[in-house]
Amino acid sequence: MSPAPEDEVRRRQRERARLMAILLGIFVVLMFAITIAKMSINR
């Protein structure tokens, strides 16, 4: 892989960080929904 210009590296890091934040948010919501669903089934 060739050396990368600094602004391109920064851009990709920013994009990936943003995406990771969104995915983590979705994961938290999903885990909450799964917990509620399991509780309602077991009730």
Next chain:
Amino acid sequence: MPIREDAAIPADWRDLLALTKPRVMSLVVFTGLCGLLAAPVPVNAVLGFAAVLCIALGAGAAGALNQWYEADLDARMKRTASRPLPAGRMDKQTALHFGVGLAVFSVVLMDVAANHLAAAILAVSILFYVFVYTIWLKRRTAQNIVIGGAAGAFPPLIGWAAATGDVSTLPVLLFAIIFLWTPPHFWALSLFVRSDYANAGVPMLPVVAGVQSTRRHILLYTLPMIAAAVAPWAMGLAGWIYGAAAVGLNTAFLILALLVAANRTADPKHMRPEKQLFAFSILYLFGLFAALVADKWVLA
């Protein structure tokens, strides 16, 4: 902190997505969803969604690990040379970490959202695809996709197990349909991209046994596939909607397989029946599984 001039550029998220083979994933997700919806128990929408998501993530992980291992091979094939690893847009370690991470995450989440059995089958399907198909069989034998096809046949079994917690006759038949469908599907493709496989040194059937032998094999494997596809209806496990779809789709598949068997050309430009069979085989699987779900939901 300034970035070192020789620092490798981080992988673009689009390339990470490409590692998961999204197009292959669509068929996997669909058959998994159909296995879940065809189960004879009501499924909680959230848990059902989570189970299908896990099937998708597991398939993506298997695809990523496949591309990690086959980067050298992909670089030698026109069809795959533009993938992130052979094109040099990503380093191998990133692909390996991404694949392993996604695989572990999908299995753990399946265990939490569904049950141990579904998680275990998902884990087996990923391991089977990576170790049995990709690492062991693909470069060694022309039977690679016959045995390796089992990896792609697991999703309806996983969907069913996620919904019911067990495995019965119908999901095993669904497994058998995809297992027996895989060889004609891939052999049809490998006939018109034969030179690609030959250049890469992959012992696909047309490369090892020749074009005519492959055409006979396609027809030969179509027959048990038809038997497996009609079996759910014949055994009373599905109703007339599935039965009608199975008869229609299998008749069309058989006609195309006969046209392929009758074709004599070795020039990919004149392999119209092979291209038609390959395209139709995708439609066939979608149609058959959609009919199974429609059958259950309409006739219930």
